[in-house]
Every structure is written in C-alpha cells, then in structure tokens.
Amino acid sequence: MLQLIRLSKTFHQPDGDIRVLEGVDFKLDYGCSAALLGESGSGKSTLLHLIAGLDRPDSGDIILAGHSTEKFSDNDWNDARRSLLSLVFQQYHLVPTLSIANNLQLQARLCSRLDKDFRDHLVDRLGLSQLLSRLPHQLSGGQQQRVAIARALLHKPELVMADEPTGNLDEHTSESVISLLVELVNETGSSLLMVTHSPAMASHLDAQWQLHNGSLMPYEYA
Helix, strand or coil, rough: CCEEEEEEEEEEEEEEEEEEEEEEEEEEECCCCEEEEECCCCHHHHHHHHCCCCCCCCEEEEEEEEEEEECHHHHHHHHHHHHHEEEEEECCCCCCCHHHHHHHHHHHHHHCCCCCCHHHHHHHCCCCCCCCCCCCCHCCCCHHHHHHHHHHHHCCCCEEEEEEEEEEEHHHHHHHHHHHHHHHHHHCCCCEEEEEHHHHHHHHCEEEEECCCCCCEEEECC
16 A cells, blocks of 8 residues: 655755655555654654655655655645545644534545445444534544544545544543544555554554654564
8 A cells, every 4th residue: 555665854954954764665555554653853744744745755755556656746646635545633623614524524525435324334433423513612632533533534545644643632532542543444444554652552553663763663662
C-alpha cells in the first residue's frame, strides 16, 4: 500500500539547516498497521505530512497503491487526499457550523462514496447515534475524536494516517479511542499509519517503528 524510498527532508533555518529525514526506507502492506514513535521534534509529523502530500521531500519517492508520487501535481495530491487517503489529527478539525451528522459525512460526500449502511454501522460502533443533531462544541473531546474517526473511515480509504490522535484525551478515553480506531480500520481492510509518543498506544498496532536522527528503525520496548 505504501512504500518510502530513500526519503529525505531538510528544513532551512536562518541559524542553520535541520536535517529531519535522511534516506528513510519503509513499507506498509495492505491491511496492516504501524505506529511511528520518536521524541518531540524527531520528524514524525513531518514524515506523515510528506506521505499525505502536505509537504514535499527534498529527494526520494513515495509510492501509494503502486503509484509513484514523485511527479504528482497539487491536483493529483488533492485527488489522493479526497479518495485514497484519510487523516485523523490531534485537533479534531470539525466544521463548527455543521451538525455532527454532516461533519462525519463530509469527506464521503466530497468523493461520492457515501455508503449509508456503513455510515449507520460506524455511528453505532462509535456511540454517536444520540449526538448527530448536535454541533461540535456541544461534544466532549473524546466524542469529537470519534466523529473525526467516523469521517476518516466512511469513504473506506486505502490508507488512514493518524497524527497523535489521542494527544488531547485522558488515558482511559485514549485506550477506548485507539481500540475502536484499530478495530474499525481492520473491518474496512484499510492500512493504518499512526504517529504517537505513547508506546502503550503503539502496542495496539501490528508493528512499531522509531524515528531517530533522521532514520527509521524497529522500536524496541524496554
């Protein structure tokens, strides 16, 4: 599903260059999940943004579903983010003026993939049935993140990427949200790549990797 080939990225700052990624190689198969750990500032979010086309690497290639993105235009990336990919962030990014029902259907409608039966299934599994007429500000953080997960999964993307999806939640709510995310991703057959600072959250996924000094390596639990 995803392959990174010698991916490198440097940020140019007035006080010197910051080499964030240096020749990163990685592969994630269809239907598999992987957690990406690392210290703050190690480049975890940068790597996710590159895979999503929100930033561009200095060199190397990103292969999505067998297609090289090296020559992707902005429109190509927009199409990929609309249908092939899905993103879940630490901030929920719900549209404040839309009801929960309309928020969770937003991406599926944009790519004309609204499956009403699957929508009802997600609403039931994520405990959202009594919340559909509310606005985002009327929900708790955990409830808003469940809406964001439903929105990310409803159009059945091939790759779901989550950037610290439980960063704003307490430990108990985090466990519940991650468990549901992994279960539902498995149901859709999507692949999942999640950035997290928590080894406990990472343990829910099939594989754990660590980004350190610009390189990606298997994570070893202490």
